[in-house]
Amino acid sequence: MTKILLINPHSRGVYEVLKSSAPTYPPLGLCYIAAVLEKGGHEVKIIDMAVEDMTELEVIKQAKQYSPDIIGLSGATANIECSYSLARQLKDIALIVIGGVHATALPSEAIQYANVVVRGEGEHTFLDIADGKDIKEIQGITYKRNDVVINNPDREPVDNLDDLPFPARHLVPIRKYYYLGKKSLGISNIVMSRGCQFNCTFCNKKIFGYKVRQRSVENKFEEIKQLVETYGTKEIHISDDTFNNDRDNIMSLWKLLIKEKIDVKIHPSNGMRVDKVDEEQFILMKKAGFTGVVFGVESGNQEILNNIRKGTTLQQIRTAFKLAHKVNFDEIWGTFIFGLKGETIQTAKNTLKFAMELNPTIAKFHILVPYPGTEDYRRLKSEGRITVKSWNDYKHFSKPTFNPEGMTREKLSKIYDSANKTYLFRPRSIFN
Incomplete structure (x- = not known):
């Protein structure tokens, strides 16, 4: 069993005009990955910086206390700098995996901050990583060997979505999410x-x-x-x-x-x-x-x-x-x-x-x-x-x-x- 921490970075500034009424949603991508990992027998924790309004120092403290084997960081372009910053500060305590839309678009950039970059849909790719599969055999990843960036072949998208378990929403504070001021x-x-x-x-x-x-x-x-x-x-x-x-x-x-x-x-x-x-x-x-x-x-x-x-x-x-x-x-x-x-x-x-x-x-x-x-x-x-x-x-x-x-x-x-x-x-x- 592998111990995995998944982190959703904060999105401060994305809705700068709306401020306190800005929407927050459960990080479905991470919740799907967590559900597949749990089904595969692994232990998973999710930290959602956005909804918890956490600082990087608070996340780092929790990460060290949890002591995971793998840390997974997601990120869109607007908050990828937060993921990169956390990766730099956490690289000595766990294997760092970065995924999401920005890393998929620019894997050669993202791999400068991570041990592994997941490209495309992440559920089965992350499970292969957690299962300890030979890195050369894992489809849909980018990694470095002797400072050379290696892009493994793309992984085919999940064909039958019904095969995926429902997102692991039990791992996030579901009652804290809101939309445009509808906090009740x-x-x-x-x-x-x-x-x-x-x-x-x-x-x-x-x-x-x-x-x-x-x-x-x-x-x-x-x-x-x-x-x-x-x-x-x-x-x-x-x-x-x-x-x-x-x-x-x-x-x-x-x-x-x-x-x-x-x-x-x-x-x-x-x-x-x-x-x-x-x-x-x-x-x-x-x-x-x-x-x-x-x-x-x-x-x-x-x-x-x-x-x-x-x-x-x-x-x-x-x-x-x-x-x-x-x-x-x-x-x-x-x-x-x-x-x-x-x-x-x-x-x-x-x-x-x-x-x-x-x-x-x-x-x-x-x-x-x-x-x-x-x-x-x-x-x-x-x-x-x-x-x-x-x-x-x-x-x-x-x-x-x-x-x-x-x-x-x-x-x-x-x-x-x-x-x-x-x-x-x-x-x-x-x-x-």
């Missing part, structure tokens, strides 16, 4: 599928890949039932890249939730495809407990939507919002990105005008963040337009990390500020 509610997240067949230039799909793998209706239902009955969850947030990709599957799930009278609110936090919705689907979603819908609009310009390969049209977006308003969801979200390829001052104005036309109850305007692993990152880096030096600067959706094409960085920031204020204080918003 039991909030949890769920992944109903993995993968996305679309190819947006701003999205990193190196973890789950392009092949969409759906969990069965029964498997998803049982996890939702567990969340409600065992953990007292009142609100579930769907974290899929595109959860409404398989209409028949999700419609069957909503019908089952209604039939079994599962009392829980549902929120599609990562959004829905506007080209895969219809009125019947919305009506059933509302009956099943959905409080709202979220649409990734991105831009009010068809040329920019084409540039980023979104695969949607302005008319499809209009239709989706019109149907959502007709069904009368409590919340209709629209998310928009400034600074995409082809952006000018005029196209930015068009996007704000389009947002006004769509009239979401909540509009979230962001500045493009070109994360490693995305086409936008590769393009901007090759053109010498990335301006920041630290991954910590990738925490902000409100501050440009690059020199945009059709305007200055300062102008892009002003457009972001103006759009948020203009939409928030529009007459319709004030009177509603």
